[in-house]
Amino acid sequence: MADIELQGITKRYPDGTEAVKDLNLKIADGEFVILVGPSGCGKSTALRMIAGLEDISDGELLIGGQVVNERAPKDRDIAMVFQSYALYPHMTVRQNMGFALELAKVPEAERNRKVEEAAEILDLTQHLDRKPANLSGGQRQRVAMGRAIVRDPSVFLMDEPLSNLDAKLRVQMRTEVSRIQQRLGTTTVYVTHDQTEAMTLGDRVAVMRAGRLQQVDSPRNLYEQPANLFVAGFIGSPAMNFFSADIDGDRLATPFGDVPLPHRLRAAAASAHGKRVIAGLRPESFEDAEIAHQQNRQGGHEFEAEVELTESMGSEVYAYIRLEGDVAESDELAEIAADTGASEVPGGGTSQVVTRLSPETSVRHGERARFWLDTDKLHIFDPDDGTSLGREQDVVAAAPSPAEARQEEAAPRAPSA
Ligand SMILES: Nc1ncnc2c1ncn2[C@@H]1O[C@H](COP(=O)(O)OP(=O)(O)O)[C@@H](O)[C@H]1O
Ligand SMILES: [Mg+2]
Structure with missing residues (x-):
């Protein structure tokens, strides 16, 4: 189980900047949640706190029901994909994807099996022996995702992974990311400043502004029933008229x-x-x-x-x-x-x-x-x-996300006495 729960999470940087303020968010096991908001609103900070790359100033972070505030990043069973993915230019795709496993002393046969499995999911099988220089931008981005996938983590954290790609490729890769997440069923938190990307990708979208969570909802509810002016103006293109x-x-x-x-x-x-x-x-x-x-x-x-x-x-x-x-x-x-x-x-x-x-x-x-x-x-x-x-605030807040609904079906309640 890798559900994630942020309880009153706050981040104060040493210079006094409050980058994230009292963030409460529950992410169900297997769910795909998008954090979206304008640049500087605290998305990366929130993600880095989940990863353990940034200390949490206040509040508790639970993964799989356990408080992990003090747990080192490597012990959180998380894999992160960043905007700038540096592939090793002298290594083949296979070596790039298997590198973390090699460091972890995973035997070669198992390493190859995992890399080949990931390559199949990512449609990279025929490129395994190529070097990064001979790949397209989209293929390179898929190799970067492959490095995360081979580790078979409980949680993927992605920070604007597509923003270095040109517009057309970004749209293609969006579909890819969605397909891969569905196939793997791994709990995923994905950060973007692009509302279109957010709306097309996630089960649920969390909109942030200036460190504060504004609304968490399905893309449709965000669009049709925005909680406030900010969400109304931020979601949708061209924007709502006021x-x-x-x-x-x-x-x-x-x-x-x-x-x-x-x-x-x-x-x-x-x-x-x-x-x-x-x-x-x-x-x-x-x-x-x-x-x-x-x-x-x-x-x-x-x-x-x-x-x-x-x-x-x-x-x-x-x-x-x-x-x-x-x-x-x-x-x-x-x-x-x-x-x-x-x-x-x-x-x-x-x-x-x-x-x-x-x-x-x-x-x-x-x-x-x-x-x-x-x-x-x-x-x-x-x-x-x-x-x-x-x-209709109460109605919206009570609606379960698709992942929560699936979970409830899978775990029928005990009959009442
Ligand atoms: N190390 C740091 N020290 C001080 N302030 C920081 C630091 N990192 C980020 N910030 C500030 O915290 C706020 C949120 O940053 P960030 O989480 O990177 O936003 P986003 O990813 O949404 O663009 C910004 O105002 C940023 O300038
Ligand atoms: Mg950022």
């Missing part, structure tokens, strides 16, 4: 006009009557009004706006429209814009809204056009602390 809005009973006064609030937000709205909030809508929650009519889309709200720019992506068109009304202003949004790169947070100091329309749209830049927005998809946030209002 704008100021005023709650007025069951309605919301927005720069697009007065819209009905969806039922799921009404209880929260009732307790915030008259309050100014930050509203959020993802680009795909908008459509060309004409197309929305053709598709017979129900409910929603229509408005007119000036199109400043269109970008055809082939399967969809991004239309940037000018927001007529107040720009959403909050310290939270300003910080998020700084954390994630200002241009990625529409409404974070800009007055442009990104809409994602069907490719058949005929809207043109420089013209006014009619748009439709799906009011069911509205999000509202408290402008002071950024929390998402009216989110």
Whole structure:
């Protein structure tokens, strides 16, 4: 069993930097969990504490139910894969992959068996006798993973292992990593700053910001029910649009006009009557009004706006429209814009809204056009602390991850007396 539990883990570096603050996270045996967040948010520090490469200032780390705070890295049964993987240039792939086993004095026959097994999983069998210089970037990255796999650890820790690869290869390797993790079923914690990578890889994704865990959830729940402004703005590309809005009973006064609030937000709205909030809508929650009519889309709200720019992506068109009304202003949004790169947070100091329309749209830049927005998809946030209002928090928190669900099936509860 190699479940991992972080209980109130904190890291204070000697210079006083609090890189990780009170981190609580449970990772089930066999689970694939992604730690994601902007650069400097404490991902590597958290991973290095799990590996034992960094002392834990406060809190307890449990692996397989045992507190391992004081256990040396080599005694934690963990293998780590880093962004910069240095392969030995004078050694063949076979020698590179088997090197740790050789150091551990594993007999040659067993070493070869393990290396060949790993090579098969990694699709490297035909390259075992080559030197690294004669391999492609993706193949080299697979050799680096092979070095970890041959050790047959209980836990894999990966720190941005794909970020040195070019964009196309990264997408390929993403699929590979996922396939390998599923095949081996080894508990894996994977760190990345790339939200797309996080969303496509993991069973569960843990979003961090400035040393603090923001939300741990399935990719779908993170996307559909973000816990706060930060998660809402960080997950998704193009990012969610934010704008100021005023709650007025069951309605919301927005720069697009007065819209009905969806039922799921009404209880929260009732307790915030008259309050100014930050509203959020993802680009795909908008459509060309004409197309929305053709598709017979129900409910929603229509408005007119000036199109400043269109970008055809082939399967969809991004239309940037000018927001007529107040720009959403909050310290939270300003910080998020700084954390994630200002241009990625529409409404974070800009007055442009990104809409994602069907490719058949005929809207043109420089013209006014009619748009439709799906009011069911509205999000509202408290402008002071950024929390998402009216989110089904309890439901989300109680939902077991796929790995937990599998575990429960495998271990039926004892019948009650
Ligand atoms: N050895 C160190 N001493 C002091 N501060 C550090 C040290 N290592 C990292 N930090 C700081 O801790 C924070 C988190 O760093 P890190 O865990 O590397 O972030 P990430 O991997 O998310 O980019 C950053 O502010 C970084 O500057
Ligand atoms: Mg890092």
